[in-house]
Amino acid sequence: MSSSPVWNFFKVSDKDVKLAICNVCLVEIPRGGSHIRHFNTTNMIRHLRTRHTTEYAEYERLSKPTPTPPSLNQPTVSETFKRREPYSRDSKRWKDVTLKVMEFVCQQPLSVVENKGFRRLVTCLDPKYDPPGRKYLTDVCLPALYQTVNTHIDKLLKDSVHMSFTSDIWSADACPMSLLSLTGHFIDSDFQRHNIVLHCQDFTGTHTAEALVNAFNGMFQTWGIQREKIHAILTDNAKNMQKAMRDAGFPGLSCMAHTLQLAVHEGILSQRSISDITASGRCIVGHFKHSPLAYTRLENVQKTLGQPIKKLHQDVSTRWNKQKLALAAYAAEHELPCTFTIHQWKLIENMISILAPFEELTQQISSSTASAADVIPCVRALTRLLEKTVESDHGVKTSKAVLLEAVKKRFADIDTQKLYAIATMLDPRYKDRYFPEALKPTVHDMFRDVLAAHGCTQLPSTSSVEVPGSSRSTDKSPPACSLQAMFDELVEEDAGQTDEEVMIVSQVNQYLAEPVMPCSGQPLAYWQANKGRFPTLAQAARAYLCSPCTSVDSERLFSTAANVIDDKRNRLTSKNAEMLIVIKRNLPLMIDT
Incomplete structure (x- = not known):
């Protein structure tokens, strides 16, 4: 004041x-x-x-502030030169700036620090900072940052009860290197989902199931992940991956997106007219890809018709339908290796109608929030849609029938697979609404068994709660032939369930009796809000909803790997490549926190 x-x-x-x-x-x-x-x-x-x-x-x-008199003391020559001296490498300022440079370089070739333009930029920003060379970054800064990121990941993993994983194999084009990925997925105690890259390690030699088992065991051992903590491992449908899961005894799941793609492939090849259209489309795309002049002419036609400039891609049917007028106008003036008839264009449109749900479904299950709980409802909805007869089926009924059969065959047993069934039950958007009526009793029994296993250590104790009139004397028991003894015997015979089992049944009945959430709802937000009402179900949800339904995370990881290992960085060692990929993908976890 x-x-x-x-x-x-x-x-x-x-x-x-x-x-x-x-x-x-x-x-x-x-x-x-x-x-x-x-x-x-x-x-x-x-x-x-x-x-x-x-x-x-x-x-x-x-x-008005009192003006400060100007200093009459001028700095000495030595003080002036000292102010312009570069930072010592032991100084905090130099280390802080170097750390930020390392974070930036993780997105670039390591040699960028030796680029004249980069060094001029750094000198302009801070003339006293002398950036280190590529070798120092590679030998000192990269391992240090990698260790910092791994320490942060290790802290996050301590809040995980069960984890799911995705894995895939990728071969680089720029150099002879194969990488095996491992991404971890878990839900913490606050019901926040975490997706973490654990490994992207060199995988040399023959990719046999035995080699995969040894690699997986080594990666899990590195992070101290016990077998009982592994909930599921998502892989593609490759035989070596499937055999590795069986041989190692890991709970494996197939990538739903890959399985859908196999079903679509069967449907397209089943009808000769559709496969012929696909072959013709590839010829047309090849014509434009090998002729810059042809592409220029096509762009001019698109401009004339007022269409956006789009390039044609093989097997992307939506692009073909949008470019129907442009291709017809182009063919009227220029030569094409083949063209589509009016009937074929109609087949293309009808085929797009059939495949549209597959595209929509693939995008849905490829999101970062999709889980194994989405598989059963998505398959049920897809099969019901394919079973309906609509006007656009004309000319493509064979493909549609084969698509339906392929989907049913490839997802034949998902209703009875425990990982899928329990995950669906624990998703408040689905519960038991997507199971056939005849199968619901079996699923309910399976559900209660799983909850009993999770509830052994999670249920609140009831032994300390005393109900009035229910206490019994422990030192006196009624005579064996007394009427009271018969009452007690009948009660014990009829009970058949422990207190924990009674509580589980009560939670299950109350949970299933409530309406399901809208499909746009957030399951994890539901369990965060209701973990007090349904403690056993909430703990099980952390385990079963952490599993994704596709291995898309590993495929996205290899998109990062393709940017790390390119023609400008084709001499990277596998260890340095792994460190760069892990840092690039996991560093946002540290920056956001």
Whole structure:
């Protein structure tokens, strides 16, 4: 209060600290708030300006800062040169800037630090910073940052009860290197989903199932992940991967997106007219890809028709339908290796209608929030849609029938697979609504068995809760032939369930009796809000909803790998490549926190 010159003309009211009294006219002025943190001097200054001009002029004079006299001491020559000396490599400033440079270089070739343009940029930003060379970054900074990221990941993993994983194999084009990925997925105690890259390691030699088993065991051992903590491992449908899961005894799941793609492939090849259209489309695309002049002419046609400039891609049917007029106009003036008839264009349109749900479904299950709970409902919805007869089926009924049969065959047993069935039951958007009526009793029994296993250590204790009139004397028991003994015997025979089992049944019945959430709802937000009401179900949800339904995370990881290992960085060792990929994908976890 005394720091402002305005208080030379005011004082605080003795009756109310929210008011200030003018020393000149004794008027009470509000101090600008109801709490001391909100008090200000604006009203008092305004009062002086409008009512007391002489005092206001005095206030302005007092408010002007006292000018600081200029220093008469000039720095010495040695002090001037010292100020321009580069930072020592042991200084905090140099280490901090180098860390940021390393974070930037993880997205670029390591040799960028030796680029003249980069060094000129750094010198302009801070002339005293001398950036290290590529070798220092590779040998010192990269391992240090990698270790920092791994330490952060290790802390995150401590909050995981069960984990699911995705894995895939990728071969680089720029150099002879194969990488085996492992991404981890878990739900923490606050029901937040975590997707983490654990490994992207060199995988040399023959990719046999035995080699895969040894690699997986080694990766899990590195992170101290026990077998009982592994909930599921998502892979593609490759035979070596499937055999590795069986041989190692890992709970494996197939990538749903890959399985759908196999079904689509069967449907397209089943009808000769559709496969012929596909072959013709590839010839047309090949014509434009090998002729820049042809592409230029096509772009001119698109501009003339007022269409956006789009390039044709093989096997992307939506692009073909949109470019129907452009291709027809182009063929009228220029030669094409083949063209589509009116009938074939109609077949293309009908085939697009059939495949549209597959595209929509693939995008849905490829999202970062999709889980194994989505598989059964998605398959049920897809098969029901394929079973309906619509007008657009004309000419493509064979393909549609084969698609339906392929989907049913490839997902024949998902209703009875525990990982899928329990995950679906634990998703408040689905529960048991997507199971056939005849199968529901079996699924319910499976559900209760799984919850009993999870509830052994998670259920609140009931032994300490005493119900009035239920206590029994432990030192006295009724005679064996007494009427009371018969009452007790009948009760024990009829009970058949422990207190924990009774609580589980109660939770299950209440959970299933409530309406399902909308499909746009957030399952994890539901369990965070209801973990107090359904403690056993919530713990099981952390395990079963952490599993994705596709191995897309590993495929996205290899998109990152393709950017790390390219023609400009084709001499990277596999270890350095893994460190760069892991840092690039996991660093946002640290930056966001």
